Amino acid sequence: MPLAALFGLLIALLFISAFFSGSETGLMTLNRYRLNTRADKGERAARFARRMLKRPDRLIGTILLGNTFSNNLAAAIVAIITAKLFSNSTAVLITTAVMTLVMLIFSEVTPKTLAALHPERVALPSAYVYWYLRLPLFPFVWAVNLISNGILRLFGVTPEDAAQHSLSSEELRTVVLEAGAMIPQRHQKMLLSILDLEKATVEDIMVPRNEIIGIDITESREQIRETIIASQHTRLPVFDGSIDHLKGVVHLRRAVRLAAEDKLDTESLLALAAEPYYVPEGTPLNQQLLNFQNQKRRVGFVVDEYGDIQGLVTLEDILEEVVGEFTSDPATRIKNVYADADGSYRVSGSVTIRSLNRNLNWRLPTKGPKTINGLVLEQLEALPQTGAQVAIGGYTLEITDARANVIKSARIWPPKTGLAQRKARAA
Template sequence: MDDIPLSALFGLLFALLACSAFFSGSETGLMTINRYRVKTRAQKGDRGAKLAHDLLQRPDRLIGAILLGSNFVNTLAASVATLIGLRLFPGETGIAVATGVLTLLLLIFGEVTPKTLAALHPERVGIPAAYVLWPLLRLMYPLVWGVTLIGNGILRLLGVSQEDAAQHSLSTEELRTVVAEAGAMIPQRHQKMLLSILDLEKVTVEDIMVPRNEIVGIDISEPWPAVREAIINSEHTRIPVFDGSIDNLKGVVHLRRVVRLAAENQLDVQSLLALAREPYFIPEGTPLNQQLLNFQNQKRRIGFVVDEYGDIQGLVTIEDILEEVIGEFTSDPATRIKNVYADPDGSYRVSGSVTIRSLNKNLGWKLPTDGPKTVNGLLLEKLEHLPQPGAKVEVAGYRFEITEMRANAVKSTRIWPPQTPLPSTAHKAA
């Protein structure tokens, strides 16, 4: 090869360095590329993305093809560099110089630079590289197949499954991180909605239900004029119908059907019961994401939460679950929660039936949620006895003063969030 011009050898060496850079960059680019984004682009008809997506379905073969090409190019580059070294510096000096210079060139131009570029811009490097790697993989398929067969055999001996390693599903927490870090790609309100959907599996029906003592319904044991008045003044479209107590639930009636009979003066207790649909019961502890599907499958919009003994604990509607996703329809935090009123001194007047979760979510508080679901339950658990009005207690830095008791339950209380001035010192529960 002494007749080959030195300039041609230098040109061949630079070409081989460029090929080495291509293989190094394409490996990093395709391995770090966002596979979900590539799949989306492929579904939209992007040919480069489709080729990249197909290559990534078998990463073992892709890596095999890249490494075969890279090793071949680097070995050939070492031979060319040795020839150049012997031409310039005869003897062992030329070999040493060629080895040192080639190592430096491969490190800078064949490894560090292309891999850094590919890591910073994987799509700009990986997708164009797929146009070259796809036919190259087909051309070297027998050799690649043999190499990957041996490699996968060794992996199986080590207990590693290539099929399991190819799965790229996201966990709930990983998906939450993806949504939170989406930045300007997803509007902030949409981010909140997506995160709220992910939170549905952590929230149960007890967290959002209307407690049984606050369920508004029609008691057919009362005189008919009172029943008729309750129907006329109702603010709800669907009303529970019971006889004497919510435990003796007869069904749920839709006011639209009742109004028609009332207008024709044909409405009485029997016709009202005939219009009532049988009640739908929900076991306590049901996650909201599952209950949303249950409402859809059962074609229901309202259900009654029951405990392990079958006793009704509260009422949940599909609107309550949807509000967990899209939020309330008011923007003022002081009016966002029913039975919660903000006072000028920074304190809040709160009904005992308000849920801890609603306070935390809408006011940004951090009250404990791993125990009782309501303010009443939280206070009774901390005090361990039925308190009198005026009793004070501190929970997680929040100071409570009970203002009204009714039927062995906390009817209302005043809450001072942490660092809010308090007129008097609150007693801290043990």
């Protein structure tokens, strides 16, 4: 064969080797989520790539078979060219070193770097080539994979393991955070909130038992009517004397209809009340969301290990953990929390620490007590007195109203404003 033909074939083999090297990196570094999206939209190359990546052993076998063959053939051609041009062993060593450098630069490093930076631009066009190349090469690839998979099984590894890898919640959080501008900020916050549901329990968002508003059937008809008319809730618990004697839950629309027809009595209310649904304390919010869906319920009563009712949780409460409060006004984003001009916040003692941290970006401790009342009492280790102050993690908390051994309201200074307030008082 003429030297010109040998050099032309050598250059062609270098390009073929570069194609196999670059396409291997491109296919293996493809974003699987984006690939699935494009495949679902009907892109042919994306569908080919997705199907081949389901069996990476076969795909890699095809790539390495072509790459190894082109590299070995290129080395053989270099040896033939060297033998025709030179006759001493020194020339063979020099041409081998030069060829190694050329192949490393033009057939390995450059195409692999390009594919790593632009995987879709390299991988998707090459998917057409591999899709049709796999058919004639299948017998060779099958034989190679049979041997290699047998060796892998000796180490306890099977090709099916590639399809069994799943992302943990922390890995999913990293995926969402690193998506950056590809996911709108609003949607990003919602996705992160969904992942956070497993970290919170029903006690973190429940309405405490002393704040549960319901219908007490021991009250007079007029009192019950006023409770129904003044209610801002869709469903009201019905109880006998106290929430511990819960009878059921009645839909407000049905109760209003009874009041309008002047048929509001104990028997009618109890007939309309649905069986109460109880939720064990400690249930994660993500699990409770599924429980509400499976049980077709919207309201649940949180009970402790003794069966005593501790609070009430609703489907809307869990949804607000994902989408935020159903209001766009930051000043009214949290119930019973009011911002003052000096940077402090007036809060009710029943406000949950979790809601403050989420909406105000605070870092109050969440391990232990769930409300401001419980947090301050834990720090005081004594009965609350109006005017008492405690410092917790850089936050200054002052009791502004304490009655019946319960903190009704408090004022909180975040770290910076709390420091300024203490300095002003010292002056």
